[in-house]
Amino acid sequence: xxxxxxxxxxxxxxxxxxxxxxxxxxxxxxxxxxxxxxxxxxxxxxxxxxxxxxxxxxxxxxxxxxxxxxxxxxxxxxxxxxxxxxxxxxxxxxxxxxxxxxxxxxxxxxxxxxxxxxxxxxxxxxxxxxxxxxxxxxxxxxxxxxxxxxxxxxxxxxxxxxxxxxxxxxxxxxxxxxxxxxxxxxxxxxxxxxxxxxxxxxxxxxxxxxxxxxxxxxxxxxxxxxxxxxxxxxxxxxxxxxxxxxxxxxxxxxxxxxxxxxxxxxxxxxxxxxxxxxxxxxxxxxxxxxxxxxxxxxxxxxxxxxxxxxxxxxxxxxxxxxxxxxxxxxxxxxxxxxxxxxxxxxxxxxxxxxxxxxxxxxxxxxxxxxxxxxxxxxxxxxxxxxxxxxxxxxxxxxxxxxxxxxxxxxxx
Numbered sequence: 139x140x141x142x143x144x145x146x147x148x149x150x151x152x153x154x155x156x157x158x159x160x161x162x163x164x165x166x167x168x169x170x171x172x173x174x175x176x177x178x179x180x181x182x183x184x185x186x187x188x189x190x191x192x193x194x195x196x197x198x199x200x201x202x203x204x205x206x207x208x209x210x211x212x213x214x215x216x217x218x219x220x221x222x223x224x225x226x227x228x229x230x231x232x233x234x235x236x237x238x239x240x241x242x243x244x245x246x247x248x249x250x251x252x253x254x255x256x257x258x259x260x261x262x263x264x265x266x267x268x269x270x271x272x273x274x275x276x277x278x279x280x281x282x283x284x285x286x287x288x289x290x291x292x293x294x295x296x297x298x299x300x301x302x303x304x305x306x307x308x309x310x311x312x313x314x315x316x317x318x319x320x321x322x323x324x325x326x327x328x329x330x331x332x333x334x335x336x337x338x339x340x341x342x343x344x345x346x347x348x349x350x351x352x353x354x355x356x357x358x359x360x361x362x363x364x365x366x367x368x369x370x371x372x373x374x375x376x377x378x379x380x381x382x383x384x385x386x387x388x389x390x391x392x393x394x395x396x397x398x399x400x401x402x403x404x405x406x407x408x409x410x411x412x413x414x415x416x417x418x419x420x421x422x423x424x425x426x427x428x429x430x431x432x433x434x435x436x437x438x439x440x441x442x443x444x445x446x447x448x449x450x451x452x453x454x455x456x457x458x459x460x461x462x463x464x465x466x467x468x469x470x471x472x473x474x475x476x477x478x479x480x481x482x483x484x485x486x487x488x489x490x491x492x493x494x495x496x497x498x499x500x501x502x503x504x505x506x507x508x509x510x511x512x513x514x515x516x517x518x519x520x521x522x523x524x525x526x527x528x529x530x531x532x533x534x535x536x537x538x539x540x541x542x543x544x545x546x547x548x549x550x
Contacts, residue, residue: 150190153183154241161238173226177234180241188233191240192265195224195249198403199265199302201258201293202273203286204448206231208388208424209273209396210252215421216404216414221247229425232257233264248407255289259296269406270297270320271305271399273328275312276335276447277479286335290316305402307395308365311353315340315360326402327351327368328395331454332447334482369398374411376401382411387422392451426545430531433548434524437531438464440550442541444473446482452535459490462527464520466497466540473538477502485510491533494523497540520547 146154161176169175180187198217200210207229214225224243226236231252240249253261255275262270272293275286293316297304306317308325312335317323329351330336336353337346344357354361366377373381374397384397397418404414423429427442443452456463469475477499485507493514495503500516507514517523524532536544544550 145194146190147184150184150187153180153187154191156180156183157238157241171228171230173228173230173238174232174234177230177236177238177241180237181234188237188240188261189264189266191237192249195240195243195246195265196407197249197251197265197267198269198271198407199251199253199258199262199267200271200273201253201255202271203255203276203278203445204451205273205392205396206252208393208421208427209271209400210250211421211424212396212400212418213271213403214248214250215417216400216409217248217250217407219404219409219413219417220407223248223250225250226252227425233261236261256292258293262296262300262302267300267302269305269403270300270302271403272313272317273307273396273399274310274330274332274447275316276332276445277482278445278474286312287340290340293317294319303406305399305406307399308363309351309353311336311346311360311362312340314363323363324367324402324406325363325365326399327365328398329369329391331391332450334446367398367402369395374398374401374415376405376411380411382415384415385419387419388424388428390451390455392454426541426550429550431548431550434521436524436527438524438534438548439531440541440544440548441533441535442538443535444537446479449483449535450487453484453487456491456533456535457531460528461491461530462494462532463488463491464494464496464523464527464532464534465503466495466520466534466536466544467500467503468498468537468540468543469502470498470539473540480506485512488512492528494527496520496523497536497543520544 157176157180160179161172164172200206214223224246226239231254290312298319304317304320304323307313307328309330339355341360342358344355368375401411401414430439441452443449469477495516
């Protein structure tokens with residue numbers, strides 16, 4: 139693909155240059171990657187810049203409450219088999235961060251873009267994607283996000299009549315309802331551990347029936363569609379019924395599900411499952427998640443969990459008892475300031491683990507663990523928690539800004 143910058147207007151080129159300069163200044167001042175502020179400046183100078191940058195790319199958008207950063211990485215890795223890829227790999231997933239990422243990919247053929255759930259419809263309008271991957275919708279940041287049914291409605295209206303191929307998880311009723319307005323949907327049976335946001339029918343409000351892995355509404359007949367791709371144990375089943383082994387360095391069932399969706403997306407662009415899945419093995423960690431680091435002479439595995447669905451999946455990854463566990467929860471702007479979601483997490487799954495609690499909202503978490511009858515200690519900081527933890531690899535589970543704090547402390 140000839141460089142995208144060749145097709146840009148003088149105004150757009152100026153906007154890209156200014157955005158990069160501001161981002162570089164922000165990095166030099168130690169204020170993070172600079173991608174968001176750079177993108178904001180660029181969009182101020184040319185409000186149509188995102189559409190201009192996307193016009194020569196085959197774009198895939200990835201949206202969900204959980205798993206979008208990892209799935210974006212897996213899809214990007216798979217599509218590199220077919221050409222150069224530009225992606226917002228660090229997870230800046232609102233229009234400014236997306237614009238900034240695309241501005242850096244002048245020779246790319248594919249754009250693989252993670253999009254915050256609330257911005258999906260608008261970014262889809264601007265980027266005319268070839269493919270949109272929808273993984274799940276669950277409760278998250280209750281103080282500022284719309285409840286899940288409203289987000290699903292936003293997706294449903296925004297995707298109605300879209301020319302994109304929508305790759306959607308048929309095991310999440312909210313995703314199915316949202317995707318059903320699209321004329322071209324590929325259904326993937328990727329599973330759903332967290333079901334507490336999908337007990338009422340998104341279509342009519344009736345009670346969902348859930349026999350086995352199936353689901354349907356007894357009132358209006360809305361039901362699980364038949365998948366053409368499926369996660370089956372350690373394999374992905376393709377539409378021809380062939381089973382392809384999943385070999386990942388990333389742990390857990392959730393990442394196998396992400397790989398299944400990613401293989402379905404790669405196939406839309408002509409990359410066969412075997413090639414796509416082999417390439418996904420390259421991904422070792424995603425923005426520090428799953429990294430094992432040495433700190434104070436101990437091995438710590440860093441795990442990110444931002445909402446009840448994410449905590450549930452993360453509990454299934456950790457080493458068995460008596461592996462020590464450090465939990466860290468903040469409630470800053472990027473996390474959402476409401477910690478009531480802690481009461482939706484089943485902390486009894488940690489029974490038998492020595493638990494150490496840190497973070498801005500450690501006392502909120504301590505009350506929750508007390509009610510769940512868990513043995514825990516509240517610590518001042520990570521250093522103290524690590525010193526008090528008994529032998530064994532320490533599993534460290536943190537929400538968004540707490541995770542960033544931990545990475546800085548361990549020098550990751």
